[in-house]
Amino acid sequence: MGGEFALDESSRNGNVMPNLSVRAEEMEGARILVTGGAGFIGSHLVDHLVARNEVTVIDDLSTGTLRNLGRARGRVHVKKVSVLETDTLATAMKGQQIVYHLAAKTSVPESVAKPEAYWRNNVEGTVRVLRAAADASVRRVVFVSSAAVYGDSPEMPKVESMRPDPKSPYAVTKMVGEFACEEIRGMTGMETVVVRLFNAYGPRQDPSAPYSGVMAKFCAAVAANRPLEIYGDGDQTRDFLFVADIAEGLELAGVKSVNGATLNLGSGEAITVNDVVRNLSEIVGRPIRAVREPERPGDIRHSRADVSKAKEKLGFTARTTVREGLKKTLEDARKRAAHAS
Ligand SMILES: NC(=O)c1ccc[n+]([C@@H]2O[C@H](COP(=O)([O-])OP(=O)(O)OC[C@H]3O[C@@H](n4cnc5c(N)ncnc54)[C@H](O)[C@@H]3O)[C@@H](O)[C@H]2O)c1
Structure with a gap:
C-alpha cells in the first residue's frame, strides 16, 4: 500500500505544489483546512496532522473551544468565523489542497426543536464550503457525515449501499450534505469523499449536553x-470508535484513491x-x-457499521x-x- 499519492483522473491540476510529498498512508507537506477544527473530533484531527502539514482551522467556537487546540496552538492558523461567512471562507480557502468539513451543529434533539437553524448551519454551511473549495481549486473535500443517515431500520450491519432513511432534521442535513458533495463533484471535477462516522468517543468530548456520547x-x-x-x-x-482512530481514518480518506466514495468509519x-x-x-x-x-x-x-469498504479502500481498521x-x-x-x- 506504499507509494506516492496519485491524483485521481478527475482532479484538476491547478493546485498541486511541485514538491508536495504525500504518501498513501500519511500526508506530508500539504496545506489543509479543517472546518470545526476546535471541536471534539476536529481538534484531534488537527493534532494528528499538524506536525507534518500546514493546517488552518475555521471555527465559530459555538460548541468548540480554543482549549481543544491547546497542544496544536501556535502551529495552526485559527480563524474564528462561521463557514457561513463567504468572504472569509474564500480567503481561507486560497491555496488549500485538502479540506476536512466537520463544522456542524450536532445535537439530534436540538435539531428537532430548531430545524431551520440546522438547515442553515449544516446544509447552507456545507454548500458554501464546497463552493468556496471548488472556486479555490482545492483538490479534495472530505465531508464528515453521520451514521444517522441510516435511521433506525433493524438491518445490521449498516452498509453504505443501503438507502438513506434519516429520522431527524440533523440526519437530513447530513444526507443533503452528501448529495451536495456528489453534485459539486459532477459539476466541477473537484474530488469529494463522504465519511459516515459512527459513535465517536474519547478525550475532550463534552459530557454536558443531554444526548452527548x-x-x-x-x-x-x-x-x-x-x-x-x-x-x-x-x-x-x-459501534464506538476512539477519536484517535477517527483521525487516522480521516487522514486516509484525504489521501487514498477514493474520489466519489461514501465510506463508513466505525469499529465494526x-x-x-x-x-x-x-x-x-x-x-x-x-x-x-x-x-x-x-x-x-x-x-x-x-x-453497527459494516467496515469492509473502509478496510478495502482505505486500509483502515480500528486499533x-x-x-x-x-x-x-x-x-x-x-x-x-x-x-x-
Ligand atoms: N461525535 C460523534 O459521535 C459524531 C458522529 C457522527 C458524525 N459526527 C460529525 O462530526 C463532526 C464533528 O462533531 P463533534 O462531535 O466533534 O462536535 P463538536 O460540536 O465538538 O464540533 C463541531 C465544531 O464545529 C463548529 N461549528 C459549528 N457550526 C459552525 C459554523 N457555522 N462555522 C464554523 N464552525 C462551526 C463548532 O464550534 C465545533 O467546534 C460534525 O460534523 C458531526 O456531525 C460526529
Whole structure:
C-alpha cells in the first residue's frame, strides 16, 4: 500500500505544489483546512496532522473551544468565523489542497426543536464550503457525515449501499450534505469523499449536553463519583470508535484513491451499554453505581457499521480497544474534574 499519492483522473491540476510529498498512508507537506477544527473530533484531527502539514482551522467556537487546540496552538492558523461567512471562507480557502468539513451543529434533539437553524448551519454551511473549495481549486473535500443517515431500520450491519432513511432534521442535513458533495463533484471535477462516522468517543468530548456520547457521560460521572444513568435495559448496542482512530481514518480518506466514495468509519463491533459499564468497573477496580432510567423515546436500539469498504479502500481498521479508549477517556474526565474543583 506504499507509494506516492496519485491524483485521481478527475482532479484538476491547478493546485498541486511541485514538491508536495504525500504518501498513501500519511500526508506530508500539504496545506489543509479543517472546518470545526476546535471541536471534539476536529481538534484531534488537527493534532494528528499538524506536525507534518500546514493546517488552518475555521471555527465559530459555538460548541468548540480554543482549549481543544491547546497542544496544536501556535502551529495552526485559527480563524474564528462561521463557514457561513463567504468572504472569509474564500480567503481561507486560497491555496488549500485538502479540506476536512466537520463544522456542524450536532445535537439530534436540538435539531428537532430548531430545524431551520440546522438547515442553515449544516446544509447552507456545507454548500458554501464546497463552493468556496471548488472556486479555490482545492483538490479534495472530505465531508464528515453521520451514521444517522441510516435511521433506525433493524438491518445490521449498516452498509453504505443501503438507502438513506434519516429520522431527524440533523440526519437530513447530513444526507443533503452528501448529495451536495456528489453534485459539486459532477459539476466541477473537484474530488469529494463522504465519511459516515459512527459513535465517536474519547478525550475532550463534552459530557454536558443531554444526548452527548454515553462514554463521555459515564466517564464524567465516574470521575465525579456520581452514579451512572442507564436508559432502558442497557442492552442497546453502539459501534464506538476512539477519536484517535477517527483521525487516522480521516487522514486516509484525504489521501487514498477514493474520489466519489461514501465510506463508513466505525469499529465494526457492537458493544452494549452494559458492556461499557462492566469495562469501566474493571478499569477502576470496583463495582460502579448505576441508576436505571426509562428507555428514551426515539433512541436507536442497535447500531453497527459494516467496515469492509473502509478496510478495502482505505486500509483502515480500528486499533484502539474499548478498554484502552475508555481508560484514556476516564483519565481526561478525571483531569477535567480536578481542574473544575
Ligand atoms: N461525535 C460523534 O459521535 C459524531 C458522529 C457522527 C458524525 N459526527 C460529525 O462530526 C463532526 C464533528 O462533531 P463533534 O462531535 O466533534 O462536535 P463538536 O460540536 O465538538 O464540533 C463541531 C465544531 O464545529 C463548529 N461549528 C459549528 N457550526 C459552525 C459554523 N457555522 N462555522 C464554523 N464552525 C462551526 C463548532 O464550534 C465545533 O467546534 C460534525 O460534523 C458531526 O456531525 C460526529
